[in-house]
Amino acid sequence: MGLASSPETSQLPGIExxxxxxxxxxxxxxxxxxxxxxxxAIGAPYSRYMLHTTPLVFxxxxxxxxxxxxxxxxxxxxxxxxxxxxxxxxxxxxxxxFILGSVGSSMTTTEVAGxxxxxxxxxxxxxxxxxxxxxxxxxxxxxxxxxxxxxxSVAWMFDGRPxxxxxxxxxxxxxxxxxxxxxxxxxxxxxxLVALLRKHWVEHERLTFPIMQVPLEILRxxxxxxxxxxxxxxxxxxxFGLPFVFVLFQIAxxxxxxxx
Numbered sequence: 575m576g577l578a579s580s581p582e583t584s585q586l587p588g589i590e591x592x593x594x595x596x597x598x599x600x601x602x603x604x605x606x607x608x609x610x611x612x613x614x615a616i617g618a619p620y621s622r623y624m625l626h627t628t629p630l631v632f633x634x635x636x637x638x639x640x641x642x643x644x645x646x647x648x649x650x651x652x653x654x655x656x657x658x659x660x661x662x663x664x665x666x667x668x669x670x671x672f673i674l675g676s677v678g679s680s681m682t683t684t685e686v687a688g689x690x691x692x693x694x695x696x697x698x699x700x701x702x703x704x705x706x707x708x709x710x711x712x713x714x715x716x717x718x719x720x721x722x723x724x725x726x727s728v729a730w731m732f733d734g735r736p737x738x739x740x741x742x743x744x745x746x747x748x749x750x751x752x753x754x755x756x757x758x759x760x761x762x763x764x765x766x767l768v769a770l771l772r773k774h775w776v777e778h779e780r781l782t783f784p785i786m787q788v789p790l791e792i793l794r795x796x797x798x799x800x801x802x803x804x805x806x807x808x809x810x811x812x813x814f815g816l817p818f819v820f821v822l823f824q825i826a827x828x829x830x831x832x833x834x
Contacts, residue, residue, distance in 0.1 A: 599670060607671040607674025608674060610674070610679070614679035615683060617630055618630040619684075646671065651801050652800070656801075665795070681761070692731075694719055695731055698720060718748045727745040
């Protein structure tokens with residue numbers, strides 16, 4: 575998270591072409607990053623539990639976030655850098671959008687928020703005389719940590735809520751608050767550790783963080799060009815186009831089985 579203020583930020587390729595300060599958060603960058611995170615918070619559960627497709631957010635380099643961010647990079651390159659329709663987003667701003675989208679989406683999807691709800695409720699839902707969960711763990715877990723099932727809240731979460739039945743939010747208030755507080759504390763500890771270790775990792779050990787080389791290459795702009803140098807040759811588009819066509823057919827076949 576120290577990207578916008580660290581010395582290595584000023585060395586990001588193409589940052590001098592933006593005309594903006596490389597050491598500054600901007601409102602539009604933060605809003606775009608938050609928008610991608612919120613989009614994944616809605617779209618990721620819908621794609622997984624309603625459409626039963628590939629999870630949009632699943633790893634530290636989630637393809638749902640990457641796809642939205644690459645779309646933003648392309649729109650910025652064509653609309654701002656090539657056609658000059660608006661002030662282009664700088665390299666730092668696009669990096670901030672990627673960081674906020676990646677970290678924010680991990681908080682709001684199955685990696686964090688999903689576990690905060692399903693794990694405590696699972697103790698009630700999967701308890702049975704055979705596994706003796708309530709007998710073994712019931713006395714260990716405080717009541718405010720487990721949602722009550724008096725209003726069928728736990729059963730409906732796993733089995734589906736009947737049409738027209740109201741959601742009893744009061745059954746989940748205590749569980750979400752206390753488990754969410756624990757998750758927030760864990761994130762604070764993790765960010766603090768990163769802040770402590772960043773200087774040694776980046777400036778002394780010179781770690782390259784290979785997974786971040788992909789977005790950095792996407793952001794690379796040279797000699798005032800509106801797109802990266804690796805995207806200007808026909809060989810790249812041939813290698814990109816062949817698998818992309820097959821993927822498009824697979825996507826179309828999922829929604830319309832008549833498509834081969």
